[in-house]
Amino acid sequence: MSAQHHSVPRLLEKAITNPGAVKINVEGAFIVDEDPRSKSPVRTEGVHYEGSDIRLPHHTGLVSHVAVDIGGSLAKLVYFTREIDSSDVGGRLNFMLFETHRIDLCIEVLKQLKEEYVRLHGPSPTELCVVATGGGAFKYYDKLKDALQVNIIREEEMQCLITGLDFFVTEIPNEVFTYSETEPMQFAEARPDVYPYMLVNIGSGVSMIKVSGPRQFERVGGTHLGGGTFWGILSLLTGARTFDEMLAMADSGDNSGVDMLVGDIYGMDYSKIGLKSTAIASTFGKVFRMKNDAEEAAPNGEEQHENVTFKNEDMSRSLLYAISNNIGQIAYLQSEKHQVKHIYFGGSFIRGHRQTMNTLSYAIRFWSKGEKQAYFLRHEGYIGAVGAFLRRQPANWGRRTSLDDTTAPPDKETFDGHLKDHAL
Secondary structure (H helix, E strand, C coil), rough: CCHHHHHHHHHHHHHCCCCCCCCCCCCCCCCCCCCCCCCCCCCCCCEEECCEEECCCCCCCCCCCCEECCCCCECCCCEECCCCCCCCCEEEEEEEEEHHHHHHHHHHHHHHHHHHHHHHHCCCCCCCCEECCHHHHHHHHHHHHHHHHCEECCHHHHHHHHHHHHHHHCCCCEEEEECCCCCCCEEECCCCCCEEEEEEECCCCEEEEEECCEEEEEEEEEEEECCHHHHHHHHHHHHCCCHHHHHHHHHCCCCHHHHHHHHHHCCCCHHHEECCCEEEEEEHHHHHHHHHHHHHCCCHHHHCCCCCCCCCCHHHHHHHHHHHHHHHHHHHHHHCCCCCCCEEEECCHHHHHHHHHHHHHHHHHHHHHCCCEEEEEHHHHHHHHHHHCCCCCCCCCCCCCCCCHHHCCCCCCHHHHHCCCHCC
């Protein structure tokens, strides 16, 4: 028997111990815009299903893993399904979002995905595994392992973010866009000079990462004033309990009800230094003054605090502006320090919210005098989860060689030729 045939059992063993080592075919990939509802075979109450699945019309190989990015506030899930109701081959990437404190709900969905995998493939040498990243990959590792009884593979968070962003920037049409009030969504074409760039990932807190190449990156800064700050303070001020509820309140609010503006101080624009009358001079700066004025106007020195009320909507918009402006200015300063022109904003804090994107974009344009550009993604909250999903793939999975060679099985030509039936 030839040495080539002797290698088959060894390669099969490699395939079993490295589940998900399958080449993802990204040819013709596109975002499913015409169908706003996920076609996920798993339906569970209390789960947020993203509508913009990514269609992979030419992928035919078995995908034996799912990926989850568990952050401090939210857990993001990415998994592949076949296109069962279409005459076309291929399938799609599905996206789900959970609040991290409801991790048991996330685990329940993972159990259903495991059952669906077994139903479709039956007894298989390639069992389903879970690729996990984020802080929760460590915090909830034992809980996931005990509940699911599958292999849990942990991937480094920053590398997953870079892998996921590279995938979105280079492989998915109409994923990356710029934003302004006059041009809300201008899609950006893939650029040959991808690097260097800066990723500003806004989750519970904020990390700013300079990326010089596929495996060359460093965290250069950040801020602890992020999505968790917005969520926590508004929970105290308004009683709102969901992030979407808070964003909805910000949509209908008027921050001038609580913020001190330039016009409140000068009565007009401060044109000499380029500030409009509507520019924020002090976040929540009117609150103390208005309470004091109410006390002074009260008869017989009675306290009148209860008569001074501030709208939840106004406070929501004020805080959204404050956090977004702060992040935008720090991002600009870091980009200047590290000589980076292109700045990508990701993370679940953004959620496609127009006020957030407009504020971040304006901050970058204003401070850079139009020389720098803010970029956003339609799947901004799933960068890390997609990166974890792709980290289980061999090198050269797409048109770019952005993954580690160590994920590829040895002797790939022999592997493809002799184990094709096992991989498909």
